[in-house]
Amino acid sequence: MNDITFFQRFEADIVAGRKTITLRDEAESHFLPGQRLRVGRYEDDVYFCTIEVISVAPVLLSELTDEHARQENMTLPQLKEVIGEIYPGLNELYVISFERVATN
Numbered sequence: 001m002n003d004i005t006f007f008q009r010f011e012a013d014i015v016a017g018r019k020t021i022t023l024r025d026e027a028e029s030h031f032l033p034g035q036r037l038r039v040g041r042y043e044d045d046v047y048f049c050t051i052e053v054i055s056v057a058p059v060l061l062s063e064l065t066d067e068h069a070r071q072e073n074m075t076l077p078q079l080k081e082v083i084g085e086i087y088p089g090l091n092e093l094y095v096i097s098f099e100r101v102a103t104n
């Protein structure tokens with residue numbers, strides 16, 4: 001059983017440590033610093049790594065910066081486009097910072 005999922009297209013970046021945050025809605029804002037999460041692919045729920053939560057903090061869409069985008073391994077316009085596709089019309093997000101700690 002996995003604790004959180006990511007779209008398959010982000011798997012390689014997470015495993016390589018190039019993606020170290022994710023922006024989620026309130027339904028996924030309950031994770032706690034220090035918690036270790038089994039991570040699966042959204043499409044098939046196949047496990048692909050374990051991450052440790054560093055922090056969870058609220059952020060508005062309008063507050064996103066180039067630093068958030070860098071931590072997502074994207075440009076800021078790319079990040080805003082992805083957010084708009086996943087969470088259309090949502091302004092209140094949560095930044096989950098994490099570190100990949102295992103791949104098995």
Ligand SMILES: CC(=O)Nc1ccn([C@H]2C[C@H](O)[C@@H](CO)O2)c(=O)n1
Pocket residue numbers: 005006007010021022023024042072082083086
């Ligand atoms: C079900 C669900 O919401 N799944 C998500 C949500 C977000 N992501 C990724 C996409 C972006 O890189 C960041 C910011 O939302 O997190 C995801 O892979 N799967």
